[in-house]
Amino acid sequence: MSRKALLQYLEMLQTSGIREFYPAPDEKAELLSELAQKYANCQNCALAQGRANLVYGEGNAHSRLMLIGEGPGEQEDKSGRPFVGAAGQLLDKMLAAIQIQRSEIYIANIVKCRPPGNRNPLPEERLACLPYLVEQIEIIQPQFLLIMGLVAAQTLLGNTESLGWHRLKVHSFMGIPTYVSYHPAALLRNPQWKHPAWEDLQFFQKAFKA
Ligand code: SF4
DSSP states (O other): OOHHHHHHHHHHHHHOOOSSSSOOGGGGGHHHHHHHHHTTTOOOGGGGOOOSSOOOOOOTTTTTEEESSOOOOHHHHHHTOOOOOHHHHHHHHHHTTTTOOOOGEEESSSSSSSSSSGGOOOOOHHHHHHHHHHHHHHHHSSSEEEEEEEEHHHHHOOOOOOHHTTTTTOEEETTTTEEEOOHOOOOOHHHGGGHHHHHHHHHHHHHHOO
């Protein structure tokens, strides 16, 4: 039932495009900060029970690019920040390789609280949390989305395809050109995927820097 509801919600999002939200440019960062505080004690799904910190997201509210991962891990839960620790350091290097600084972009996850034992978030948890990500996208209005990891890709693109199927294609989420590559944590566990990840980044860079 909840997977069906998630798919219905995603189908609506994929065909909807970005809502005409238009906060004034100088209000975007303040609005995101206010929302992060507003949701800090969110109890909308079971992931609230185990979290130390809600990881809302961070970065440049005016970015052309939003990078979207799956959910907080242990280090992110402790710090309240996305993509920290070894995976975060690798992400910084991956971005630097395509001439992007982390401070230029906005980073968020499909769920804002850590799943226990780093398991995949359940469909009902994704459904409960996705409106927060959608709201972030509506405020920032990025021109590109870069999804990192299979779970986030399957969730936002509403399919059960492999990561290999998602790579080197231009997808669409809320009418925004959307690219998919490996999650840095997966690359740390599977160094043989670093070469295809580099291909993905170059593919994305061509469009982003055009
Ligand atoms: S994962 Fe999202 S919906 Fe669930 S408690 Fe955390 S912020 Fe709320």
